[in-house]
Amino acid sequence: MNHFQSLKTLSYVNIRRILRIWIQTIIPPAITTALYFLIFGELIGKRIGEMPGYEGLTYLEFMVPGLIMLSVITNSYANVASAFFGSKFQKAIEEILISPMPNWAIMFGFIIGGITRGILVGIVVVLVSLLFTSFQINNIALTLFSILITSTLFSILGLINGIYAKTFDDISIIPTFVLTPLIYLGGIFYSIEILSAEWQLISQINPILYIVNFFRYAMLGTSEIDPLLGFTLICVFTVGFFMLAYYLLLKGIGVKE
Amino acid sequence: MKALEIKNLTKIYGNDVHALKGIDLNVGRGDFFALLGPNGAGKSTTIGIISSLVNKNEGTISICGVDIDDNFPLAKSKLGVVNQEFNFSQFEKVQDVIMSQAGYYGVSPHVAAEKSELYLKKLGIWDKKDVFIRELSGGQKRRVMIIKALIHEPELLILDEPTAGVDIELRRGLWDFLKEINKAGTTIILTTHYLEEAENLCRNIAIIDDGKIIENTSMDHLLQQLENQVFTIETDNDLPIDLNIQGFKSEIKDTKKFSVIIPKDTAMNDLFEDETFKALKITNIKNQTNRLEELFLNLTTKK
Numbered sequence: 001m002n003h004f005q006s007l008k009t010l011s012y013v014n015i016r017r018i019l020r021i022w023i024q025t026i027i028p029p030a031i032t033t034a035l036y037f038l039i040f041g042e043l044i045g046k047r048i049g050e051m052p053g054y055e056g057l058t059y060l061e062f063m064v065p066g067l068i069m070l071s072v073i074t075n076s077y078a079n080v081a082s083a084f085f086g087s088k089f090q091k092a093i094e095e096i097l098i099s100p101m102p103n104w105a106i107m108f109g110f111i112i113g114g115i116t117r118g119i120l121v122g123i124v125v126v127l128v129s130l131l132f133t134s135f136q137i138n139n140i141a142l143t144l145f146s147i148l149i150t151s152t153l154f155s156i157l158g159l160i161n162g163i164y165a166k167t168f169d170d171i172s173i174i175p176t177f178v179l180t181p182l183i184y185l186g187g188i189f190y191s192i193e194i195l196s197a198e199w200q201l202i203s204q205i206n207p208i209l210y211i212v213n214f215f216r217y218a219m220l221g222t223s224e225i226d227p228l229l230g231f232t233l234i235c236v237f238t239v240g241f242f243m244l245a246y247y248l249l250l251k252g253i254g255v256k257e
Numbered sequence: 258m259k260a261l262e263i264k265n266l267t268k269i270y271g272n273d274v275h276a277l278k279g280i281d282l283n284v285g286r287g288d289f290f291a292l293l294g295p296n297g298a299g300k301s302t303t304i305g306i307i308s309s310l311v312n313k314n315e316g317t318i319s320i321c322g323v324d325i326d327d328n329f330p331l332a333k334s335k336l337g338v339v340n341q342e343f344n345f346s347q348f349e350k351v352q353d354v355i356m357s358q359a360g361y362y363g364v365s366p367h368v369a370a371e372k373s374e375l376y377l378k379k380l381g382i383w384d385k386k387d388v389f390i391r392e393l394s395g396g397q398k399r400r401v402m403i404i405k406a407l408i409h410e411p412e413l414l415i416l417d418e419p420t421a422g423v424d425i426e427l428r429r430g431l432w433d434f435l436k437e438i439n440k441a442g443t444t445i446i447l448t449t450h451y452l453e454e455a456e457n458l459c460r461n462i463a464i465i466d467d468g469k470i471i472e473n474t475s476m477d478h479l480l481q482q483l484e485n486q487v488f489t490i491e492t493d494n495d496l497p498i499d500l501n502i503q504g505f506k507s508e509i510k511d512t513k514k515f516s517v518i519i520p521k522d523t524a525m526n527d528l529f530e531d532e533t534f535k536a537l538k539i540t541n542i543k544n545q546t547n548r549l550e551e552l553f554l555n556l557t558t559k560k
Contacts, residue, residue, distance in 0.1 A: 002363030002365075003330075003363065005360055005363045005364070005365060006360060006361050006362070006363050008360065009356075009357055009359075009360025009361055010357075010360075010361065012357075012360075013357050016353075017348075020348070086346075087346065090344070090345070090346055090347060091340075091342060091343070091344035091345075092344060092345050092346045093344075094308075094310055094340060094344040095344060095345060095357070095358055095361060095405070096361055097308075097309050097310055098308045098309060098310065098333070098336075098338050098340075099333060099358070099361035099362050100329065100330035100331070100332075100333035100334050100361075100362060100363070101361050102329075102330065251312075252312050256309070256310060256311060256312050257270065257305065257310070257311045257312070
C-alpha cells in the first residue's frame with residue numbers, strides 16, 4: 001500500500017482548500033497586520049520609543065516578530081480546526097476513514113495544510129512589514145525552524161479542537177476565549193519588563209510568551225527570556241500533543257461511533 | 258475463501274443500545290448478496306464497522322481472507338463502500354473528488370485519471386467532471402458515490418441503499434451496471450428498501466432484525482417459503498358480481514379486474530381449468546405483490 005500517495009493526496013486537498021478560499025485565508029492577515037503596523041507602529045509606536053531589554057530597536061522592529069507569530073499561530077490553528085471539522089460536518093472525513101490510510105498519514109495530511117497556511121501567512125506578514133520598516137534576520141535557519149515548529153504545534157492543537165468539535169461554535173470558542181488572550185498577553189506588543197513583578201510572574205505561566213520570545217531571539221538575536229526554555233517548551237508540547245492527537249484518532253474519538 | 262467473513266460481531270452504543278448481538282455472516286466470492294432488515298435492525302451498524310466508521314465491541318471481520326485487525330491497510334484496499342448518505346465536500350469538483358478518493362487508496366494520479374474517465378463515461382456523467390458537486394442532481398451525486406467506491410478496483414463492494422431517491426430509469430441503469438461488475442468478478446453486498454431490487458439482483462440473502470441474523474439463505478430457497486401468491490387478472494368481459502372460481506379465494510377489483518390467491522402447493526392449471534375462469538377472455542395476468550416483500554414482513558414481524 002502506497003501510504004506516501006495517500007499522504008500526498010490529503011495534503012494536496014488541504015492546500016487546494018487554502019488556495020481556493022484565499023480571500024478568507026491569505027488576505028485578512030495582510031490587512032490586519034498592515035493596520036497593526038500603521039496604528040501601533042507608525043502612529044502610537046513613535047511615542048512609545050524603545051522597549052526595555054531591546055535597546056537599539058525601534059518599537060516597529062520589536063513588533064515584527066510578534067506579529068508574524070500572531071499570524072502563524074492563529075492561521076495554522078484555524079486552518080486545521082476548520083478543515084477537520086468541515087470534513088466531519090460534510091461527512092467527507094468518511095472518504096478518508098474508509099480508505100486504508102493509517103492514522104499518522106491522516107494527521108500529517110491535515111497538519112501539512114496548517115503548516116502551509118502558517119508559512120504562507122508568515123511570508124505575507126513579512127512582506128507587509130517591509131512596507132513599514134526594514135530589518136535583518138539574525139539566524140535564518142533558526143527563524144525558519146521556529147516558524148515551522150510553531151505552525152506544526154498549533155496545527156496539532158487545531159486538529160485536537162477539530163476532533164472534539166461537534167458544532168461550528170466549538171471551533172471558535174478556544175481561539176476566541178483562550179488562544180487570542182494568551183497571544184495578546186504573550187509579549188507581542190510589549191516586553192514583560194514593563195509589567196509589575198506580580199504581573200510578570202503571571203505572564204510567565206503563559207506558554208505563548210516563551211514561543212514568541214524564542215522566535216524573537218531567532219529573528220532579532222535578542223530576547224527577554226532564555227530562548228532555550230522556549231525551544232524546549234515548544235518541542236515538548238509538539239511531541240506531547242502529537243501523541244495525544246494520534247491517540248484520539250486511534251480510538252476514533254470524535255470521528256467514529 | 259470468503260469475500261466477507263464476520264464472526265460474533267457485537268456493538269453496544271453508549272446509550273446501552275445493543276445494535277448487534279453477536280452476528281455471524283459469510284458472503285462467498287463473486288456473490289451478489291442482499292443484506293436486508295427494517296430500519297434500526299443493525300444493517301448500517303454492520304456496514305459501519307466493516308468500513309471503520311463505527312467501533313465494534315467484539316468479533317472479527319475478514320475481507321477476502323484478510324483480518325481487518327491484523328492487516329488493516331490490505332483488508333481495506335480490497336473493500337469499496339457506497340454509503341447511504343453523501344460523503345464528499347460540496348465545494349469540490351466531481352473529478353477532484355474522485356481523484357482524491359483514488360489517492361487515499363494509494364492509486365497513482367495517472368491510473369486514477371484513466372479509471373475516472375472510464376466510470377464517468379460508463380455512468381453517463383463525463384460531461385459533469387468539472388462541475389461542482391453541489392450543482393449535481395441527487396442521481397448524479399449517487400453515481401459519483403459509486404465511482405468513488407470503485408476507483409481502486411475493490412474485490413468486495415458494499416452498497417448501502419445505492420438507489421435511494423433515484424428515478425426508475427436511472428435505477429434500472431444502475432442495476433445493469435452492478436450486474437456487469439458482478440459478472441466481471443466483484444462481490445457485491447447490497448442493502449435496500451426496494452425489495453424488488455434485491456429479488457432481481459441478488460442470489461443470496463440475509464435478513465437482520467433487532468441485531469440478529471434471522472434468515473441467511475439463497476434467494477430461491479427463501480422465495481419457496483411463500484405460502485400464497487396473489488395474481489391480478491384483467492378481462493375483456495364484465496365480471497359477474499358473484500364471481501366464484503372453484504377452490505380459489507378471489508376478489509373483484511372493478512368491473513373487468515379481479516384478484517385470485519393461489520396457495521403454494523396448488524398448480525396454476527387448476528385455475529385455468531375452472532369453468533368460470535375458462536369463460537373469461539383474459540387480457541392480462543400479473544403477480545400483484547412483491548413476493549420478497551411479503552416474506553420480509555412475515556419474518557420481521559414474527560417476534
